[in-house]
Amino acid sequence: xxxxxxxxxxxxxxxxxxxxxxxxxxxxxxxxxxxxxxxxxxxxxxxxxxxxxxxxxxxxxxxxxxxxxxxxxxxxxxxxxxxxxxxxxxxxxxxxxxxxxxxxxxxxxxxxxxxxxxxxxxxxxxxxxxxxx
Amino acid sequence: xxxxxxxxxxxxxxxxxxxxxxxxxxxxxxxxxxxxxxxxxxxxxxxxxxxxxxxxxxxxxxxxxxxxxxxxxxxxxxxxxxxxxxxxxxxxxxxxxxxxxxxxxxxxxxxxxxxxxxxxxxxxxxxxxxxxxxxxxxxxxxxxxxxxxxxxxxxxxxxxxxxxxxxxxxxxxxxxxxxxxxxxxxxxxxxxxxxxxxxxxxxxxxxxxxxxxxxxxxxxxxxxxxxxxxxxxxxxxxxxxxxxxxxxxxxxxxxxxxxxxxxxxxxxxxxxxxxxxxxxxxxxxxxxxxxxxxxxxxxxxxxxxxxxxxxxxxxxxxxxxxxxxxxxxxxxxxxxxxxxxxxxxxxxxxxxxxxxxxxxxxxxxxxxxxxxxxxxxxxxxxxxxxxxxxxxxxxxxxxxxxxxxxxxxxxxxxxxxxxxxxxxxxxxxxxxxxxxxxx
Numbered sequence: 001x002x003x004x005x006x007x008x009x010x011x012x013x014x015x016x017x018x019x020x021x022x023x024x025x026x027x028x029x030x031x032x033x034x035x036x037x038x039x040x041x042x043x044x045x046x047x048x049x050x051x052x053x054x055x056x057x058x059x060x061x062x063x064x065x066x067x068x069x070x071x072x073x074x075x076x077x078x079x080x081x082x083x084x085x086x087x088x089x090x091x092x093x094x095x096x097x098x099x100x101x102x103x104x105x106x107x108x109x110x111x112x113x114x115x116x117x118x119x120x121x122x123x124x125x126x127x128x129x130x131x132x133x
Numbered sequence: 134x135x136x137x138x139x140x141x142x143x144x145x146x147x148x149x150x151x152x153x154x155x156x157x158x159x160x161x162x163x164x165x166x167x168x169x170x171x172x173x174x175x176x177x178x179x180x181x182x183x184x185x186x187x188x189x190x191x192x193x194x195x196x197x198x199x200x201x202x203x204x205x206x207x208x209x210x211x212x213x214x215x216x217x218x219x220x221x222x223x224x225x226x227x228x229x230x231x232x233x234x235x236x237x238x239x240x241x242x243x244x245x246x247x248x249x250x251x252x253x254x255x256x257x258x259x260x261x262x263x264x265x266x267x268x269x270x271x272x273x274x275x276x277x278x279x280x281x282x283x284x285x286x287x288x289x290x291x292x293x294x295x296x297x298x299x300x301x302x303x304x305x306x307x308x309x310x311x312x313x314x315x316x317x318x319x320x321x322x323x324x325x326x327x328x329x330x331x332x333x334x335x336x337x338x339x340x341x342x343x344x345x346x347x348x349x350x351x352x353x354x355x356x357x358x359x360x361x362x363x364x365x366x367x368x369x370x371x372x373x374x375x376x377x378x379x380x381x382x383x384x385x386x387x388x389x390x391x392x393x394x395x396x397x398x399x400x401x402x403x404x405x406x407x408x409x410x411x412x413x414x415x416x417x418x419x420x421x422x423x424x425x426x427x428x429x430x431x432x433x434x435x436x437x438x439x440x441x442x443x444x445x446x447x448x449x450x451x452x453x454x455x456x457x458x459x460x461x462x463x464x465x466x467x468x469x470x471x472x473x474x475x476x477x478x479x480x481x482x483x484x485x486x487x488x489x490x491x492x493x494x495x496x497x498x499x500x501x502x503x504x505x506x507x508x509x510x511x512x513x514x515x516x517x518x519x520x521x522x523x524x525x526x527x528x529x530x531x532x533x534x535x536x537x538x539x540x541x542x543x544x545x546x547x548x549x550x551x552x553x554x555x556x557x558x559x560x561x562x563x564x565x566x567x568x569x570x571x572x
Contacts (some may be wrong), residue, residue, distance in 0.1 A: 005257070008197060012260035015190055019264065022180055026173075051327030053319045056336050065337040072329050103179045110183050117193060 006066040007120035014113045021102045045080045083108050144209045148235035162267035194261050204239040212284040213238045216560035220511035230305040233273040240281040275300030287552035291366035298354035321454045337446045345393040353405045357470035362519045364402045368422040377428045389439040400433035409473045420523035476512035487517040492528035496554045498561035508562045518555040
């Protein structure tokens, strides 16, 4: 897949998480469990003690260079922790202020989606051709 | 979309109709979603803003699919190399795990072959479907783009199996190969304490390695499917005979962001042809693609990483990772695709007869050999045609009054005729085989 499309699919994957948060806020629908996409995303936000191929593999599509680059660009260590806490709070039925956490997470995820879309629209065309360079 | 496509005639392959129907359904679901959205306004401004942004995302995603609708409508049955596609589809279906695969062809404006459409259309269409509650993209549909100018040619279209192989990679073997890539990469880059920047660097190296390995898988798979004809077509497409003249600083030696170095690819073609048994049959040919393969067998170690890859990644990346994966991949592909042994034996046995037919402008749908009357298999016809055009086309020119062996125009004219005859032979052989099987 060419780099441009990876930014678009990042935006679409982020949107899938946002949609599930909107469903929670609007209809009280709990987040789906197990939620592979959300888990991969949380793994990409979590600061690991080390750098390894296994860590990247646990991040699924969020472990791609384009995804990590966009996430690094937007979120420093503190912002990552904030977003992770908000998403954990929504997933945890015993947590208080789940709705507020969801609304705040939606705002942050929208920023990520917008940035991914910006890169999709502005990244120079890589070679999209499978045979010749 | 089906309303734009002609309906007065079975004008497209069934696989194209499958694609049109799927996109039609996705368009319907998207429209229903859009109609439904204002009926349930949210009371939260954050959600309202987010949904407006979702509309932009949906529009941009459809913008990407929109690029491929016209190229798919342009590739009607009269504008694709139908007999070759059918023969390749039949071959692909014999590979374990690929029995239900079908190929849709797109006409590209670029002078190139590409599988971009599968990755782009499939992954984006599925994500749109997730947003609008549509159906998943048909699992068995591979999408191949060919240059519009090559719709009725034969030789260059021997590159199509490489594009089909991208689909096999995505749908059948990708996770197994990626897991092996991770194992090997892990041995070269064990876990360390590191910063987000180092994590980013490792993800870049991993991404590059996976892209290169996928390309090599597709090359090897294509050779397993159609034999050396793929290498010859690839050499023609990339003007790779220049490698023999080029010093090691040229682009053929460069591992880029989207492709491994050509010289590495040809070296691996050579190894695969040897492993499959084709090499013994072709090594004495004198044509330039053979010289190229032999040359790449000597200079493959002179590759370098392109300047378009960032300097941090270049300084950390050990190219030996790539070669280790390829050593494993050669064996992997050989074991995954049915053996070429019978095709090679038939090729050796039948080439003298097929070439004598072609030299007299006879379509070799049915040939008479010492073993009796035979309909050559697609792999035999494809490679025989390539050998004839590379080594023996002068035999045909000598048999036609007024044509000269040294005339470029006459050689070109002959090549075009050959392409038509071989496509006809492929079509006849398939019909004859089907009729035999039905009886």
